[in-house]
Amino acid sequence: MEEFSILIGGQAGDGIKQAGNAIARVFNRLGYWIFVYEDYPSLIRGGHNFAMVRASSERIASHRDGIDALVALNQEAVDRHSWRLGEDSVVIFDSDTAKAEGLGIPMSGIVKRRGLPAILRNAIALGALAAVLGIGLDVVEDAIRAAVDKRVEENLEAAREGYGIANGSPWAAEGRRVERVPGGPRPLLTGNEALALGLARGGMKIYAAYPMTPTSALLHYIAAHEDELGAIAIHPESEIAVIGIAQGAAYAGIRSAVGTSGGGFSLMVEHISLAGQAEIPTVIVLGQRLDPATGAPTYTKQGNLFFAMFAGHGEFPRAVLAPGDANEAFHLAAEAMNLAWRFQIPVIILSDKHLSESTFSFHFDISRAATEPPKLWDGAGEYRRYAQTEDGISPLAFPGGGAVVKANSYEHDEFGITTEDADLIAKAQDKRLRKAKALEEYVNGKEMVSVEGDPEGKIALLFWGSTKGAAAEVAERIGARAIQPLCLMPLPKRELEERLEGAERVVGIEGNSRGQFCGWLRCHGIQVDGVVLKYDGRPFAADELEERVRRSLR
């Protein structure tokens, strides 16, 4: 297995994200699988930002703490990350702003001489990195053309200068060389981008959101790609307006979705209950971040599982889906649209900062996802919005089509007229309970548990969501099975128990402090023997998690 981990660090405003993206595109062109982790504080200028690009000849979806190359645009990047360096690692730094052992290039001086903005130090660093790793300049130029949309020529010139300086240094002559590996290049997608594509694939025509990390980029992406996605993005006055607008659109027959984080989701809660009672298809992307309250807005956590499952007053069916990488984000976003419309329920897609903002090599067969038609009224007789049916699902009709369509947040009769009659109240709830049953059966009939590693392994690592990348890799390395339910509510219990059969030890892994998912499993009679938790805002790195899992098994 050939692999390289590169960290580029500097301060906010240095263009670290774009630089990480350019490095990822270079390796992508050489056939590697890519994962990029972004770490940045909640501010616009200053602070410390870094991106970790991991490239591997094998499929990966996580970063490692250890790195092969450190690209430092300031002293802080050197000081904070030198612990990650191994014996053969190389440091490339701006010798005008930092001191370190390694290849120093006067990047600040160069951009000044060229009359360029400081952000173009990135391009110099990228060129130098390529030279040190033995990557051809043509690959770098191609990646810059794809990654950069402003000052392309200046970027290319700066990269060439960095390449030239590094190429003439001893650092280029020794050390590891990056060889082309078979496969690729593959589309590089962040979790947010994959969610956008999946929602569109599932028929979403209107996306509404109020900006909130880590799903703001989902709004930005849809807004920037309206034509290609066949969807319209809007940014209303609050999360309450966001979900109200989405539900109005759904009532009128247009598939809609919303995205937010915990704080915005809190504001939406009353409307989740409305979706339950009025049976309005409602798709919500909940990008978790470190909370409570404002917490640490740009850091990750899997702390909203119970919140997503139980938000909203009353008893009504819902689905909670938890993708773990870009493939699953695409697939489950399309599935969320279909589930919401098939069962006329709220569906929550649980993402988090780590999934939403990390970059993955996307390799899902997109033809496997499609917009599935909902149950529609056949036009016979008088339309009853809440008609009693065997599976509890009432056929849909929409205003403008000739039927009188009455949606109601009060308890209602079949036509949709408010009722307080004891018999009708019980019947209406029974209808929704039948729908819950149908949903449960549907989920159990689909493949909703992902298995990686050794499916027969004696040890089972059990996890959900963005922990997947690191956990699946650890399972592979220690010969364990990696088991990950994709639907957390309703729980695909039958399938999950099948996958766990024969495992002698089950280790739960979660990015929260109380093991919420393990608790949920206990409610279903599934026991977990040990848990590995992390709640410092940082996602598990693969090497770090391996160490912690091994320790928990001792």
Added chain:
Amino acid sequence: MRASDLKTYAKNTWCPGCGNFAIELAARQAFVELMEEGKLKIENLVVLSGIGCHAKMSDYLRANSFYSLHGRVVAPATGVKLANPELTVVGFAGDGDAYGEGLEHLVFAAKRNVGISMIIHDNGVYGLTTGQFTPTSPPGFQGKSTPRGSPEDPMNPIALMLSSGATFVARAFSGNLQHLKGMIREAITHRGFSIVDVLQPCVTFRNTWDFFSKRVYDLQERGHDASNWNEAMERAREWDYGGGAGEIPIGIFYRAERPTFEDRVLRGRRPRELPMPELEKVLKGHV
């Protein structure tokens, strides 16, 4: 079609003498007249309501309806209009609903000029929760939550809507059915956001019948220029929603034309007709 054809089988539970009867009747009559004139198709009508006595409109009207949450009429109404701009979207809300819990949505609907009509059942009291002061109750109003009298001055929704950019702002009185019906008609046929603040008594908790009957006058009868925003604001300030003497203008304060939200967002597109996504093309850009 007759106005009575727009009634459902739901049993009416408003108090005898409630101003809601007049609003409901005026709305049905307005709908039927507009239908007969070819200005409205019944299947394209969507009414929305919040929660409160007014909100039973959704149950009583035989039309597409969205019986929403308290304070949340405007946002779903906006969603309906964006989803299908051919629909005629009429929101009914109470004064607590529109000016209290969900005020921000109303301000933004006016700012955006979204093509919906809001009919506000403004009785200055929470009826369904048995009598508390609302944003438009006069100072000193003794409700159950303010037994020593409301410690607040009322807000002036007409002035607020004018400031927010509403392109049709009117006031009516439930005691003047013909005028009320006319205002609802004008609101519905207006292109863009329209609001009619309907003064109405709550016979059980705040009977203002006499108060309003003695004071209202028709702006249009006195030659008010509804195209003049400054003049509209001046007329809006003629009555501060308090209990003092003086006259209370009803009628159209202001009317203007401005591009609508749906025009600007949709740019001629129809959500139903948007093409399927071109994912292969998008993915190529990500390599």
